Amino acid sequence: TQLLEQSPQFLSIQEGENLTVYCNSSSVFSSLQWYRQEPGEGPVLLVTVVTGGEVKKLKRLTFQFGDARKDSSLHITAAQPGDTGLYLCAGANDYKLSFGAGTTVTVRA
Amino acid sequence: KAGVTQTPRYLIKTRGQQVTLSCSPISGHRSVSWYQQTPGQGLQFLFEYFSETQRNKGNFPGRFSGRQFSNSRSEMNVSTLELGDSALYLCASSLAGGVTEAFFGQGTRLTVV
Numbered sequence: 001t002q003l004l005e006q007s008p009q010f011l012s013i014q015e016g017e018n019l020t021v022y023c024n025s026s027s028v029f030s031s032l033q034w035y036r037q038e039p040g041e042g043p044v045l046l047v048t049v050v051t052g053g054e055v056k057k058l059k060r061l062t063f064q065f066g067d068a069r070k071d072s073s074l075h076i077t078a079a080q081p082g083d084t085g086l087y088l089c090a091g092a093n094d095y096k097l098s099f100g101a102g103t104t105v106t107v108r109a
Numbered sequence: 110k111a112g113v114t115q116t117p118r119y120l121i122k123t124r125g126q127q128v129t130l131s132c133s134p135i136s137g138h139r140s141v142s143w144y145q146q147t148p149g150q151g152l153q154f155l156f157e158y159f160s161e162t163q164r165n166k167g168n169f170p171g172r173f174s175g176r177q178f179s180n181s182r183s184e185m186n187v188s189t190l191e192l193g194d195s196a197l198y199l200c201a202s203s204l205a206g207g208v209t210e211a212f213f214g215q216g217t218r219l220t221v222v
Contacts, residue, residue, distance in 0.1 A: 031208040042113075042199050042213035043152075050208055088152065095164045095206040096142065099152040 003027060004091055006100035014108050016078055021087050021103045024071040029091035029098075032065055032072045037086040037102075046074075079107045111136065113202050113214035121220045127188040130217045134181050134202030141183040142211065143175060146197040155198075158183055159206055190221045 004025045013019055023032070031050045035043035047056050049065035049072060056063045060083075062075040076083055084107050090097040114133040122128050134141050143155040154167040158177035175185040181202075187194055197218050201211040 033211065035213070040197075040216075040218070042115075042215045045210055045212055048208075048210045090152075090211075092208050092211075095140070095157045095159070096154045096167070097144075097152075097201070097211060098154070099144075101151045 003098040004089055004100035006087075006089060006103050008103060009101065010104050010106075012106040012108065013079055015080060019076050019079055019105065021074045021089075021105070022071070023073065023089035023100050025091060026070065027091065027093070027098075028069050029093055030069075031092045032069070033090045033092065033097065034063055034072070034074055035088045035090065037088060043088055076105075079105075081107045081109050083107050113200055113212055115198075115200050115214035115217050117217060118215065119218045119220075121222060122190050124190055124192060124221055126190050127186060128190060128219060129184055129186045130198055130200075130219075132183045132185075132200030132202075132214060134183070134200075135212060138202040138204055138212075139181050140203045140206035140209070141177055141181065142201045142203075142206070143183070143185050144199045144201065145169075146199055146216070147195075152199070155185065157206055164206065187219075192221050195219060195221045 034046045037043040052067045052069045054065045060077045086102045088102045090099045140159045142157040156166045177183045197216045199216045200214045203209045203211045
């Protein structure tokens with residue numbers, strides 16, 4: 001059983017569309033990190049959010065940390081084929097990361 | 110600045126054998142964590158080391174062990190390999206662990222036959 005629930009599990013959209021990935025938990029985390037992973041490679045860190053209610057923008061990506069520090073969302077505007085990958089959220093507590101199962105995003109050209 | 114380096118990238122072992130995987134963290138990072146990634150279970154935490162001390166351990170059998178050296182490099186060992194140990198093993202380094210950002214290596218793909 002995953003400590004963090006990610007939804008949806010799969011997402012396939014056309015280039016130029018927007019998408020949102022959700023990450024929810026009943027646990028409170030010290031911080032929450034989002035990663036993107038490509039097949040056979042390690043996850044690449046996209047962002048770390050620490051403060052409840054925090055919003056961070058990274059070009060076309062917007063990350064939000066819930067007020068209670070239990071949930072987060074990732075929004076991509078005008079998705080591009082290069083955004084294709086497995087998106088993982090991970091909550092940090094007790095010197096470890098607890099990962100969600102991931103959302104596989106496919107952006108079609 | 111060099112990233113996290115894991116060696117080897119690929120490994121094939123036979124059931125019952127043991128294996129040692131290596132991880133060199135980013136220079137200046139003192140925390141190293143290990144994770145197992147499988148299609149069925151996703152990313153599962155194995156253990157975390159900081160300044161040669163294990164601070165946390167996941168729910169894995171005692172066949173899985175690790176250590177960290179004074180230069181922050183880390184190794185993990187799996188003894189008496191089972192087919193179910195086939196996975197991508199990932200190492201992450203961070204300045205101090207906890208809330209600090211964690212950066213992953215490319216992983217070691219272990220196949221047990």
